[in-house]
Amino acid sequence: MKRLKSSLLFAALTMGCSIGMANDVDVKTFRYAGPFELSQPVLVDSVDAQQKAFSAESLLNTPLNLDLAQQGRVINGGKLPISSAQYALNLLQFNIQNASYCTLGVELKGLKHYQVYVDNKVVSPSSITLLPQTHSVVIKYLSQKDSIYTPSLKVTNAGDGVKVNADTRRTLTLGDIQNGLQYYRLGLSANGRFLITNYYDVKDGGYTRYMWRLTDLKTGNIMRQTDEAMSWIPGTNRFYITRKGAKGRDLIAVDPLTGQEQALASGVGEGTITLAPNGEYLILATSQEGPREDADIYEITQPEDRIPGWRTRWNLSLVDLKTGLAQPLTFGYHNVSLEDISADGRYILYMVSRSRLEKRPTTVSSLYKLDVKTMQVTCVAHDEGFLSEARFSPDASALVVKGTAEAFNSVGKNVPEGSTPNGYDYQLFLLNVANKAVTPITKTFNPSIENFSWNPRDGQIYFTALDKDMQKLFRFNPKTNKFTRFDVPEDYVTRLAFAHNAPVAVWYGESASNSDRLYTLNLDNGKSTLLEDLSKQKLKDVDLGTCTPWNFISSRGDTISGRCFLPPYFDPNKKYPMVVYYYGGCSPVSVYFESRYPLHLYAAQGYVVYLINPSGAAGFGQAHASRHVNTAGKGVAEDIIEGTKAFLQAHPYVDPKRVGCIGASYGGFMTQYLQTQTDIFAAAISHAGISDHTSYWGEGYWGYSYSEVSMANSYPWTRKDLYVDQSPLFNADKIHTPLLFLHGNADTNVPIGESIQMFTALKLLGRPTAFVVVNGENHSIVDYNKRIKWQNTIFAWFARYLQNNPSWWQALYPDKQL
Incomplete structure (x- = not known):
């Protein structure tokens, strides 16, 4: 008996939208768009290629933008608008909002030729399976000249959690999260007037398009929009684009006001490009594959050797923009990463990392300052553990280094006795290049450092940091040792970019209840001004x-x-x-x-x-x-x-x-x-x-x-x-x-x-x-x-x-x- 009751209960649960009794819901209010007039085509032959004679019903398959129905006027039942055209397509639209997964139907009387669409997909009206959300139902029907239509429309087998309306409001869907326009990268010209915004746009099915937009912040005009990547030449008001040339990549400098192009470099090989602030050279990070093994049977030399590409090693070269000479800067089998280039272009800062499996941490890193004119190298930090990345001060006499509290012999450690710092709770340190002295900046500062940069204009360090469950924007003044938290209108500051010679920055971010928004930031008064609100369109209605x-x-x-x-x-x-x-x-x-x-x-x-x-x-x-x-x-x-x-x-x-x-x-x-x-x-x-x-x-x-x-x-x-x-x-x-x-x-x-x-x-x-x-x-x-x-x-x-x-x-x- 218990088993029979369980079976009956399961059957009840799987019928309709909820445990409640299924019922019919009359649709008395909907939106109407049309009529969209059609003419009968010229009958060149009596049948088509599939040997079928022309029928008026086939006009239903004529493509029409169903979104027009959402813009239609509200009709409260009764007669539908009459068309004087021989044939016309018409759209009726209403919403079904269901709280649970369910299967229901749409019953329509009073129309002869029609199709039913749910969320822009044609469906069989007698059995429609719906995920729990707000669904747009569009009925596309064919009307004939001067005909009168008084339809009767109802949703059948609707459970207690089903509501029907003609409102434009709806609930959130996964498509709202996955689809739409979002920011990727930002860049400001040196004078702060011109903004490059890199977007990506995701469509249904996952098709993604990247595009770059150049905006004049003084006038608000969009000056250029392209699928060619645009990046600023450091310290200037010109940007560059990269094109495929006969002997490699060509870098083209562009004036944003005139659009005039000028060759910057040609025949640049594969690798990651970083332009020097003085405009004389670029640093090219190139990779080299390590020894190859027999694909059928091979040796694993250490744990990371299982990772595809782990044996690939990176080194740096300097490419002179006048001559095209590519001077190798580093050589060897240890990985080298470019950390920064000094503001005057005289020095580069790079990091060399190596494994040390027998002792924690199992990776140690060394920081080197290289004079690119003399090739003289200064080791700034040797075999330090717990380092992440580093940047030059504006005069290259000091570094700001990101690492964990255990870096530099735990000088920044601030945990109870016997405890070990969390290796993902990142700190900032000042490192004097001349005497190697290290000063912990954030030892008593609770937020965890994310992205950071040393602004050459005002000499202050700007950074984003995880501040409890938010990511906020901060500034540190090395002269006064004072932190400032910017009062920004978003919970999560994603990315920030500065002008080299002006007190302005741009940033974008989002909050718990909205998507991306783009702002300018006045560095003098700390005020953020909204430039663009992608969330407004993404979450419309x-x-x-x-x-x-x-x-x-x-x-x-x-x-x-x-x-x-x-x-x-x-x-x-x-x-x-x-x-x-x-x-x-x-x-x-x-x-x-x-x-x-x-x-x-x-x-x-x-x-x-x-x-x-x-x-x-x-x-x-x-x-x-x-x-x-x-x-x-x-x-x-x-x-x-x-x-x-x-x-x-x-x-x-x-x-x-x-x-x-x-x-x-x-x-x-x-x-x-x-x-x-x-x-x-x-x-x-x-x-x-x-x-x-x-x-x-x-x-x-x-x-x-x-x-x-x-x-x-x-x-x-x-x-x-x-x-x-x-x-x-x-x-x-x-x-x-x-x-x-x-x-x-x-x-x-x-x-x-x-x-x-x-x-x-x-x-x-x-x-x-x-x-x-x-x-x-x-x-x-x-x-x-x-x-x-x-x-x-x-x-x-x-x-x-x-x-x-x-x-x-x-x-x-x-x-x-x-």
Whole structure:
């Protein structure tokens, strides 16, 4: 009897849009566009190439822009407009907004020749399967001269969660995230008047076009738009483009006002080009392949030798722009990277890195200052660990160096006794070239450094930094040792560019609830002025829920940062399911709109979303960040569990029995580990998660090197308590939560075996689980169409367990008798 009841319940769940009774919804209000007049074609023959006679109905296949329907006028039922043309196409449009995955129909009476489109795709009106979102339904019909049409239109088999309207407003979709125009790079002329903006535009299906635009900021005029890459010649008001020449690449200098072109260099070989500020030469970074092995059987010399291209080595050459002479600057088998060129062009700064596997850190680097006129080399830093990159001061007498707190003999270290700094919590240091003295700049500065530059005009250091869950813009004055945080109107400053000779910069960024916006920045008064708002067009007519900070005090006395995302059209009197999202590793989850896990999109599916940044993440100060090291989930899990319970207590509109969680990479490990520690989650998803710290340590391309951060000075043979006891695989019997594993089978960061072994363990234990493989994808799912399928898999799993609707999952992954 129980089995029969279960079968009946499952049947009820899989019918319609929700558990509620299916019903019909009359469509009385819609938008009308037309008539679009057509004439019967000249009948050259009695039949076409397929031997079919002409029929008026075939005119329905005449292409017409269906988006015109959205611009039509609103009609409240009754008679449709009459056309005096022999034939005409007409468009009716309305929206279906469904809260759940469902299958319904559109029934139309009173029209003879018509087609039904949903989201610009023609469908069979009797059975339309809809993902949970707002869908545009367009009926294209053919009218004849002076005919009167009074249609009757209804949506059939609609569940309780289905709404019909003719509004232009809608909810967020994955297409809004993937498609549209976005910024890539920026550049300002030396005088600050001209701006080069590099965009990329993504269309349905993933087609991507890159373009460059030149704008006169004084007049606002667009002076040039092209698919040719444009870059400024340093310190000048001219830009250059690169074209394929007879003997290599030709660099062409262009005057932005006149468009006049002048040869800058010709026959430049392959490699990365960096022009010198004095305009006399360029530095060319070129690669050389290392020894090749037999493709059938080959030796791996060290762990990184598994990585394709690891044996390729880079060196530098100087190309004289007058003569074309390409003078080799460095030679050898160690990798060389160009860090900077001095403002006067006299010196270059380069870094040489080498492996040192027997001691942490396993990579050490040396910094060299090279006089390009005399070829005299000065070693500024030798075999230093924990370095990232460096830049010259305007007079080249000092360097600003980015590294971790352990760089330069831990002079910038500021963590409790016995703790190890987080290797992803980056600091800045001043290094005197003459006496090698190092001064830590950010030792007591909590945000974690990202991008930085030393402005030659005012001698100050500008940088972006992770500031809790945001990325903000700062300035440091080396003379006064004073930090200034710019009051910018976005949560996340993505990229910044300066004018060489003017107090102006340009930057773009986004926030939790909007996409890219472009601004100018007055460096004297700190004021940002909006130049362009890509988000306005990208999110036109989209209704988002709110996003607000929500922090709590943990049992350890820490303030744990979080965010609350609410669904659009939120009703505090309803009970909502909730999704908890986290990373839990070395870095915070920053609140920018265009993420791989767009939380507003989850909210649009009807979930309250709780984003939590547990202890251990960079951007909250060195002490906070150091808690990631040698914990393997301890402390972090407690923060997430405590935070979830506190959130539930503070928000009665969340159903505590319908809470799910999701994380990726280290966050995927946290998903698995959490299920061994608590039963508060009704469903869980691990994407590319670590299940066994020992196997990840040895097999992932960066397993042991990431463990230099997360398990500093700890190894599988010295810390079984971390590598084994804290691994979910060795605690699989404690897991009872339905757990979905997602993994790309080309993942070289966290190999797919991490999911395979955990999935196998749960299957042997008889626990609810599923495993979905994304073919050909690496650690992140970047293929346009595969990302859609991957995202739908996530939503279907949560719908199954958090919304009591397994129909979506069954449609994607039907039961198989094997």
